[in-house]
Amino acid sequence: MRIIGITGGIGSGKSTVARVFQLLGIPIYSADDAAKSIMTRDPALVEQIKGHFGPEAYFPDGSLNRKFIAGIVFNDRAQLDTLNSFVHPATIRDSEAWARRQQAPYVVKEAALMYESESFHHVDKVIVVYAPQALRIQRVMQRDNVGRQDVLARMHKQLDEQIKLKLADYVIYNDEQQMVIPQVLALHERLLALG
The missing domain is CATH 3.40.50.300 (P-loop containing nucleotide triphosphate hydrolases)
Incomplete structure (x- = not known):
């Protein structure tokens, strides 16, 4: 079974992207x-x-x-x-x-700490969901009802986004400038083509 990892910094939209894959019939494993x-x-x-x-x-x-x-x-x-x-x-x-x-062409494993936990060694490809830091901070403050310093403290426990981007096999931009669903659909077709 081909396992595709999804990761990204806090507030990047990993879960949102995973849900789109799930709507396409792909089983999702949430590591957290x-x-x-x-x-x-x-x-x-x-x-x-x-x-x-x-x-x-x-x-x-x-x-x-x-x-x-x-x-x-x-x-x-x-x-x-x-x-x-x-x-x-x-x-x-x-x-x-x-x-x-699972019975599917591939499965998705969503994990916030995929690189930090070294679990990227146990997946075939890694998708990094990217959003600018300011947007991620705003999202987490609203979602978790916490202050900016709390969000920054959580971010400092994760690997730098630029390093994640360099290590990624694929990137989905969730920056409110590009639509997420067409990116996921295109990537889904590429993943199906891997066989």
Whole structure:
């Protein structure tokens, strides 16, 4: 199964582009959503997290104590890196198993941290969704009801957009200057032609 990655900076419109592919009948795997689920349903991952962060990382009902984990990892980059070193491999394994179950010409894996997590090594091609920083900041402030500094702090945790563009196999511009749907349709035809 050919796996096509979609990534881009926060507020670039990755999810919007993924939904267009989904409307074309292409199965979509959201790595960010899946990671949240995997952190409670993958027994080996649960044990890793409990072993490192302590039993209070989970509530008695088995759900993740997100506030507890966030309080640790968002104040300590080393702890965040440790958590990611547990979660990213489990998510990659889950996405590969999911892809094998699909019946489509190709599938799309959407991941905010595709390059940062090194999961780009596990996809055949990467699409980067690009939008200028000012527009991305505005979108995230409106979407998440947060301030500019909060958005900038999140952006600084992601790889620079210019580096992503250089690493991309394809780019979709979501800059409010070019229409997204025709770009996705054209790219869909190219991906189908890959066989």
